[in-house]
Amino acid sequence: MLPDGRTLFSGVSFRVGDGAVVALVGANGAGKTTLMKIIAGDLEPVEGSVSRSGGLGVMRQFVGSVRDESTVRDLLVSVAPPRIQTAALEMDAAELQMMEHDDEKTQMRYAQAIADWGDAHGYDAEVIWDVCTMKAIGLPYERAQYREVRTLSGGEQKRLVLEALLRGPDEVLLLDEPDNYLDVPGKQWLEERLASTRKTVLLISHDRELLATAANRIVTIEGG
Numbered sequence: 154m155l156p157d158g159r160t161l162f163s164g165v166s167f168r169v170g171d172g173a174v175v176a177l178v179g180a181n182g183a184g185k186t187t188l189m190k191i192i193a194g195d196l197e198p199v200e201g202s203v204s205r206s207g208g209l210g211v212m213r214q215f216v217g218s219v220r221d222e223s224t225v226r227d228l229l230v231s232v233a234p235p236r237i238q239t240a241a242l243e244m245d246a247a248e249l250q251m252m253e254h255d256d257e258k259t260q261m262r263y264a265q266a267i268a269d270w271g272d273a274h275g276y277d278a279e280v281i282w283d284v285c286t287m288k289a290i291g292l293p294y295e296r297a298q299y300r301e302v303r304t305l306s307g308g309e310q311k312r313l314v315l316e317a318l319l320r321g322p323d324e325v326l327l328l329d330e331p332d333n334y335l336d337v338p339g340k341q342w343l344e345e346r347l348a349s350t351r352k353t354v355l356l357i358s359h360d361r362e363l364l365a366t367a368a369n370r371i372v373t374i375e376g377g
């Protein structure tokens with residue numbers, strides 16, 4: 154149900170089996186992104202329910218067209234598991250406080266934030282992110298992390314997030330138009346990665362070749 158009271162879709166029912174790659178297709182405005190947001194838990198369905206098991210990684214449709222001042226690190230943190238997101242936010246807050254105060258309490262907070270980053274496997278994530286930034290933009294994470302995402306091309310933004318999700322710990326991935334902005338080699342790379350991944354993937358795409366080569370099953374959503 155949309156804010157204006159129109160019903161976008163109803164009677165949707167499907168299951169994505171363990172390790173399957175399932176594509177969600179439909180015309181522009183059919184409700185694919187909305188359905189994905191419901192599955193991701195960003196939106197509440199008016200009726201019905203979603204059940205899933207395993208950690209969930211989500212690539213939202215805006216990746217590829219980031220225009221704000223967020224950094225590569227921010228983007229990688231935003232697609233990381235919740236415990237890493239929480240630890241990263243606390244580290245940022247503690248660092249900021251360190252710049253303003255240099256008292257013992259602030260130093261303790263900072264030391265704790267660093268310890269928590271380790272406990273949340275933040276350093277392990279940074280090792281993976283280093284591979285991701287090398288593959289996507291040819292820079293080590295140490296140098297790439299402060300770069301603004303808007304200085305990356307659309308294809309580089311997509312590739313970076315896809316690398317992070319496909320190499321990351323989440324077992325279930327939701328990908329909203331992952332192939333948009335990718336060039337031909339980028340699409341081929343994605344096709345190969347989707348064919349070989351052991352993760353469970355639900356993806357939205359308009360690309361016939363990607364659908365033909367990578368999807369085990371196709372779910373069509375018809376608007377109205």
Ligand SMILES: Nc1ncnc2c1ncn2[C@@H]1O[C@H](COP(=O)(O)OP(=O)(O)O)[C@@H](O)[C@H]1O
Binds near residue numbers: 155161179180182187
């Ligand atoms: N917050 C909202 N308010 C009003 N209309 C919305 C909102 N979100 C989505 N819509 C409308 O719902 C329809 C489906 O949108 P979306 O799920 O993004 O489609 P798709 O991803 O299939 O192209 C569109 O007509 C869109 O304009």
Ligand SMILES: [Mg+2]
Binds near residue numbers: 185214329
């Ligand atoms: Mg969409």
